[in-house]
Amino acid sequence: MSIGIVMLAHTALHRAEQVARHWTKAGCPVxxxxxxxxxxxxxxxxxxxxxxxxxxxxxxxxHCDWGTWGLVAASQDASQLMxxxxxxxxxVYLTSGACLPLRPVQxxxxxxxxxxxxxxxxxxxxxxxxxxxGGLDEERFTMRFPFSWRRNRYLFDHFVELQRKIGYSxxxxxxxxxxxxxxxxxxxxxxxxxxxxxxxxxIYDRYFRHVWxxxxxxxxxxxxxxxxxxxxxxxxLSKFDFQGKPHIFYDDHLQLLRRSDCFVARKxxxxxxxxxxxxxxxxxxxxxxxxxxxxxxxxxxxxxxxRRTRGRPGLYMQSRHPxxxxxxxxxxxxYSVFQGFTELFTDFEPWLSQVTGARVHGHLFAPDRAHFxxxxxxxxxxxxDNATLRDYDPKMFLTNLLWNTRGERxxxxxxxKSTRHVMWDIxxxxxxxxxVISGAWAIPLFQSxxxxxxxxxxxxxxxxxxxxxxxxxxxxxxxxxxxxxxxAEFIESPMEAIQVIVDEIGFxxxxxxxxxxxxxxxxxxxxFLQNLKNQGMHPYLxxxxxxxxxxxxxxxxxxxxxxxxxxx
Amino acid sequence: xxxxxxxxxxxxRKRWRLRAFRKRRELKPVSNRTDLIRRKDVxxxxxxxxxxxxxxxxxxxxxxxxxxxxxFVDNDSTDGTAELLAAQPDVSVWHTRKSYKRSRFGxxxxxxxxxxxxxxxxxxxxxxxxFFVYPFCDSRPLPxxxxxxxxxxxxxxxxxxxxxxxxxxxxxxPYQAGQNPLEIAAWFDSGNYTVKxxxxxENLWIQGGPRARVxxxxxxxxxxxxxxxxxxKWHHRYAYASSTHMxxxxxxxxxxxxxxxxxxxxxxxxxxxxxxxxxxxxEELKRREHYAGSQEYVAYASALKDNPELWCKWSEKYINWxxxxxxxxxxxxxxx
Numbered sequence: 001m002s003i004g005i006v007m008l009a010h011t012a013l014h015r016a017e018q019v020a021r022h023w024t025k026a027g028c029p030v031x032x033x034x035x036x037x038x039x040x041x042x043x044x045x046x047x048x049x050x051x052x053x054x055x056x057x058x059x060x061x062x063h064c065d066w067g068t069w070g071l072v073a074a075s076q077d078a079s080q081l082m083x084x085x086x087x088x089x090x091x092v093y094l095t096s097g098a099c100l101p102l103r104p105v106q107x108x109x110x111x112x113x114x115x116x117x118x119x120x121x122x123x124x125x126x127x128x129x130x131x132x133x134g135g136l137d138e139e140r141f142t143m144r145f146p147f148s149w150r151r152n153r154y155l156f157d158h159f160v161e162l163q164r165k166i167g168y169s170x171x172x173x174x175x176x177x178x179x180x181x182x183x184x185x186x187x188x189x190x191x192x193x194x195x196x197x198x199x200x201x202x203i204y205d206r207y208f209r210h211v212w213x214x215x216x217x218x219x220x221x222x223x224x225x226x227x228x229x230x231x232x233x234x235x236x237l238s239k240f241d242f243q244g245k246p247h248i249f250y251d252d253h254l255q256l257l258r259r260s261d262c263f264v265a266r267k268x269x270x271x272x273x274x275x276x277x278x279x280x281x282x283x284x285x286x287x288x289x290x291x292x293x294x295x296x297x298x299x300x301x302x303x304x305x306x307r308r309t310r311g312r313p314g315l316y317m318q319s320r321h322p323x324x325x326x327x328x329x330x331x332x333x334x335y336s337v338f339q340g341f342t343e344l345f346t347d348f349e350p351w352l353s354q355v356t357g358a359r360v361h362g363h364l365f366a367p368d369r370a371h372f373x374x375x376x377x378x379x380x381x382x383x384x385d386n387a388t389l390r391d392y393d394p395k396m397f398l399t400n401l402l403w404n405t406r407g408e409r410x411x412x413x414x415x416x417k418s419t420r421h422v423m424w425d426i427x428x429x430x431x432x433x434x435x436v437i438s439g440a441w442a443i444p445l446f447q448s449x450x451x452x453x454x455x456x457x458x459x460x461x462x463x464x465x466x467x468x469x470x471x472x473x474x475x476x477x478x479x480x481x482x483x484x485x486x487x488a489e490f491i492e493s494p495m496e497a498i499q500v501i502v503d504e505i506g507f508x509x510x511x512x513x514x515x516x517x518x519x520x521x522x523x524x525x526x527x528f529l530q531n532l533k534n535q536g537m538h539p540y541l542x543x544x545x546x547x548x549x550x551x552x553x554x555x556x557x558x559x560x561x562x563x564x565x566x567x568x
Numbered sequence: 569x570x571x572x573x574x575x576x577x578x579x580x581r582k583r584w585r586l587r588a589f590r591k592r593r594e595l596k597p598v599s600n601r602t603d604l605i606r607r608k609d610v611x612x613x614x615x616x617x618x619x620x621x622x623x624x625x626x627x628x629x630x631x632x633x634x635x636x637x638x639x640f641v642d643n644d645s646t647d648g649t650a651e652l653l654a655a656q657p658d659v660s661v662w663h664t665r666k667s668y669k670r671s672r673f674g675x676x677x678x679x680x681x682x683x684x685x686x687x688x689x690x691x692x693x694x695x696x697x698x699f700f701v702y703p704f705c706d707s708r709p710l711p712x713x714x715x716x717x718x719x720x721x722x723x724x725x726x727x728x729x730x731x732x733x734x735x736x737x738x739x740x741x742p743y744q745a746g747q748n749p750l751e752i753a754a755w756f757d758s759g760n761y762t763v764k765x766x767x768x769x770e771n772l773w774i775q776g777g778p779r780a781r782v783x784x785x786x787x788x789x790x791x792x793x794x795x796x797x798x799x800x801k802w803h804h805r806y807a808y809a810s811s812t813h814m815x816x817x818x819x820x821x822x823x824x825x826x827x828x829x830x831x832x833x834x835x836x837x838x839x840x841x842x843x844x845x846x847x848x849x850x851e852e853l854k855r856r857e858h859y860a861g862s863q864e865y866v867a868y869a870s871a872l873k874d875n876p877e878l879w880c881k882w883s884e885k886y887i888n889w890x891x892x893x894x895x896x897x898x899x900x901x902x903x904x
Binding site: 250252305311382386388 | 704707708709711712715716719720726727728757758759760761762763764765772774778780781785786787788789795823824825826827828829830831832833880881882883884895896897898899900901902903904
């Protein structure tokens with residue numbers, strides 16, 4: 001017994017010749033179909049070069065456009081020729097001119113000899129496969145497709161639309177259940193002969209002639225009628241990208257291909273000299289009966305498809321510039337934004353970085369410069385602290401920072417003096433975890449010795465900006481994780497609030513805080529707010545502060561100003 | 569896009585093509601070997617002036633990559649560049665004395681030669697200090713990429729300009745002819761670029777890198793554009809609109825994915841900042857033949873007086889294309 005190879009070739013005929021001779025050397029007859037687009041002269045030269053090989057035949061030539069009947073007709077004719085010319089062929093393997101056998105031919109022969117009645121053909125019902133291109137699954141069997149999808153997409157799409165609208169539907173011939181799958185199959189002589197000699201073949205052919213991409217469904221469907229044992233898997237390693245185009249193998253895939261233990265791979269770049277010389281030269285050593293195992297290659301190509309369709313979250317670059325809401329992650333990683341914390345606590349930044357291990361920046365969007373952690377003037381990726389550069393595109397400053405520091409949690413401070421509108425970008429980012437103590441901007445004012453008229457003006461302005469910022473955080477378009485306290489609320493139970501924030505950063509889950517940051521001395525703050533009120537400026541963002549906190553209760557040692565201490 | 573706008577762009581394209589046609593008379597062939605070009609060859613197009621010292625490595629780099637023929641416009645070099653080029657078996661050279669600026673910074677000349685000799689070929693339009701890098705460039709020749717692009721029905725391939733610089737003073741290590749300039753200018757900025765979209769021509773506008781950081785920190789909007797589309801399957805109807813930053817018809821500028829995915833892209837390693845730079849900057853300042861009144865060179869000249877260092881603590885040292893792909897400066901897309 002032997003296996004017959006049907007080869008559909010259309011370009012790189014010198015490679016087809018090389019592979020054909022490899023098959024015949026191992027005793028496998030080859031029937032070559034050369035696409036009609038190949039000029040007569042070139043075909044003649046090609047045929048003459050192979051004339052010396054008694055195991056090679058050429059079948060009638062057809063036009064083999066992608067997704068057309070020609071490919072099926074070519075396979076039919078070539079298979080017929082194979083069955084009639086070579087009596088001892090037990091299996092017929094359909095390959096293309098860009099296929100390359102990866103294992104010694106004898107291993108394939110042995111493998112098939114051990115499975116004399118098995119047809120290897122990927123064949124699944126349309127409802128169960130996700131690989132359909134152009135959104136057509138069931139419909140490819142019930143509509144007509146007179147226009148080329150590749151060259152005449154507009155007419156193709158509109159004709160499909162029209163058929164949908166008027167409810168046109170072709171009748172599927174009795175007894176057929178449409179199946180689809182890879183066009184590279186290996187069928188037994190019995191099955192193939194039954195398909196080719198079926199009395200109803202004319203009916204089937206007429207039907208499939210107008211099915212879309214019949215080469216992926218003709219043999220796949222008919223095999224189900226006759227085969228006693230279908231293994232729904234192609235013996236050819238052939239990966240497709242998201243547009244249904246085969247991935248191409250190059251010299252650098254050599255090790256991967258070798259380890260895949262597949263019998264045949266498609267498609268090989270015609271100049272991949274190393275692949276051709278390696279796999280077409282005889283391999284010394286034991287023959288193996290290993291099952292094909294393309295797992296690793298599958299993963300690499302699945303990753304490529306994923307990169308092409310979903311990309312890397314948070315990356316903006318020359319070939320990835322997603323429209324709004326299509327970013328698949330506005331930024332590269334989760335990060336925390338704090339507003340009002342550095343004002344309320346004396347040592348918030350070092351404390352936070354110690355407790356969480358995160359990189360804690362100061363006010364990144366401050367008017368003078370970006371206050372990077374440790375006072376650096378450049379950050380990862382040579383990101384500059386220059387305020388003009390930063391404000392040229394604040395959103396990209398943020399996305400760049402998070403992209404450049406992937407793998408390290410970033411925290412930074414924000415405030416009403418920050419670059420305008422950056423809060424809006426942050427609010428729309430699901431990766432942002434924003435904590436705001438509203439009204440805390442009043443503390444530095446309270447601590448300063450500036451003239452009260454100045455303070456009043458600035459307080460009014462900052463309050464207005466912070467209100468806008470809070471509005472954007474609370475807007476229905478906001479997607480960030482937000483926590484907003486008024487200052488009065490926060491001071492009630494600071495430890496609880498801080499514990500929540502630290503847990504969210506998540507470096508030490510569920511551990512109680514042992515050390516707390518120190519709150520600044522707020523003695524007289526209530527009176528300061530009252531003064532602002534008395535001047536006609538109504539501060540409301542910090543919540544209700546009693547005018548004189550000392551009035552709440554007698555302080556035991558009132559002489560020394562005593563900071564609020566946070567106790568566990 | 570309205571009909572009116574579409575027509576406007578069509579007129580603009582025709583204008584660039586007409587200009588190129590008019591400017592063809594400024595070009596005098598020095599050695600025309602274009603009859604050696606075969607049907608599937610990948611071609612390099614390049615305008616230069618006094619770059620003789622860079623050429624040996626430039627030619628070697630692209631020959632090894634799989635480029636079959638080079639087409640040069642020599643803008644009146646005085647350092648023997650023309651003779652060096654004329655002696656190469658795979659190079660065709662045209663000579664011109666005319667103004668670089670008035671040929672839209674060489675683009676009219678390039679458009680003409682592209683139209684005349686590039687039709688139907690994959691054409692790479694680069695400067696002599698630009699080194700093209702693409703995914704798998706260490707294991708697959710350029711024709712592997714162009715074959716794949718062709719099979720994927722992609723007509724243009726983007727390669728962002730990545731400014732390379734040395735550590736220390738720019739003129740500290742003198743560059744020798746034939747030397748790999750990346751041995752000296754081995755550093756780059758990996759993550760400080762801004763990307764905006766030009767809605768008329770649909771190209772991206774990328775700025776940033778060391779030039780924005782050091783020379784244009786106070787007016788970033790004037791920083792040079794870094795987006796480039798150097799590799800195109802040329803058709804005689806195409807035209808470069810402004811340097812190789814963008815093309816007409818504008819569909820060719822859509823080298824990026826808008827729905828979250830990544831298309832394949834490469835990089836142009838820009839080795840401008842070598843020991844030859846100061847001299848060049850001074851000359852260009854005198855000639856005033858560069859873009860926007862040579863404002864770039866004015867900025868360099870004033871900054872160079874203080875002997876700037878482009879290198880900073882977070883500069884990245886170039887290793888290979890995989891590094892650039894991991895850093896997100898280029899992408900393999902779905903080429904695996």
